[in-house]
Amino acid sequence: MASLTPPVSIRHGVRCVTANGVNVEEVLLAVGQEIGYENISSASRMNKAVVVFLKEENHVNHLISSGIVVSGDFVTVLPLVAPTIKVTVSNVPPFIQSNEIERELLRYAQADEAVGPVKDPENVQSVEEEEDEPQGAEEAIVVLYPDDSSPEAVEFRRKVKSLLHLAARTLAHLDIPFWLSSGTCLGWFRQCSIISYSRDVDIGIFIVDFRSDIVAAFRDAGLSLKHKFGKVEDSLELSFLSDDVKLDVFFFYEDGDVVWNGGTQAKSGRKFKYVFPRFSLCWAELLELKVRVPCETLDYVKANYGASWSVPVRSWDWKTSPSNVQENGVWPLAEWVELIQVY
Structure with a gap:
């Protein structure tokens, strides 16, 4: 019979008290350099510290004794276990x-x-x-949805953070409000983080807030236009690229008691629409950035990902997997040059 790996407990956790501005990715890199990346189980920001769970308890003692160095500064490492x-x-x-x-x-x-x-x-x-009573429900969140602590995932989160901050600055300059949508919204809501295997960033904008200079503004910010689908009147979608990470900008249209955004398959001209119940916007935080999200987040996420939204799914087809996807016709062949632009 195969042996089972012991579950991660509160005794496997350490608390890294960092200076302001130090993010989770920087802490993970420092921890990995000290004990090896393969020995990290998961990590999350809790209050003003970064909590890291390790695969073996002996690594906890090692880090407490050695501490870590982040950006040239020594960071104290404390145990999560406190006698209670x-x-x-x-x-x-x-x-x-x-x-x-x-x-x-x-x-x-x-x-x-x-x-x-x-x-x-x-x-x-x-x-x-x-003794050693776990403090609250935060540990359960980390265990259920542990961050991928591989160097590739850490680097991806760093790129996403940079891209999201850049997009926020660019859109703020244009006075265009946006919110986290699709997989980025799901990651924020489900696991308070980025889904490392999603490989992109998704944001939503109401079509009434569209400005004709938005593409030029993103290009001036250093992003390249990857594709432009649809038109302002119907199913507009923009996609930009920065440091190998894609930023998908979905424009939403109001239609009675629902709102929807469009999708286009470039090779066939097929149109799709994704229907959501109406929602308002609230402020939240992701990757040390103040962002908007649908206030009715659960309704929004369930519309897109169904009742099983809480179960991670790595294989996803944007044309068939979403619960709210609908066929929406085909773009006329004569208009493809204008409405289906891939760069």
Whole structure:
């Protein structure tokens, strides 16, 4: 029988307290140089620190002893495990409120969590002590959707961050609002990060905010136009390239109680449309950048990726895989030169 790899626990984690402006990718590169990239399991930014989970506990002790150097500065590495005691109180009369119990406990020690009801008191002893208690649900997020810590993935996230910041500056100069769309929105919503195997950046813009100088502005910013499909009146889509990473700009059209964006297959002229329920925009953060996302994010993501949106899928066909894709005719052959431009 094949042996199973022990699951990553809180004891496998370290906390790197970095200076402002240091990103997750820089920390991963420094950690990898110290203990080897193959020994990194996952990483995520939590509050003002970067938390890294390692495959072996002995690497935790190594990093705590050695620290890491990021951009020439020494960074202290701390363990995630902190000795704690969890006290469970059972058989409490119903007329005694939880806040009264908490007030009494606070007389003797600092409580890390609010006092709450015991779900299964029959299986709980009067007092139980647990050391090394995981702190909150953040660990579960990292374990469910671990960032790919390979050098290629780290480099891809660096390029995406640079491209996204550049796009935001360019569109802000044009006074064009945009939001995270498609796979980029899914990555932000599902795992608070970029999906490393998506290989591109997706943003949405309402067609009413279109400006004729948008292509020139992106070119002036150093991006090259990869393709232009459709027209302002129907299914406009722009795609730019920067450092081998593609920026897809989808324009959205309002139609009654829905909105949609178009897609075009260059070789056949076939048209597609992707239909979403109407949504408003809210502010969020991704890769240290303030960005807009659909406020009704779950509805938006489920429309595009279906009920199984939470399950990562590496094989994706933009013409058939989305839950909201519809056939939308074919561009007239006589208009292909104008409406299907590939560079």
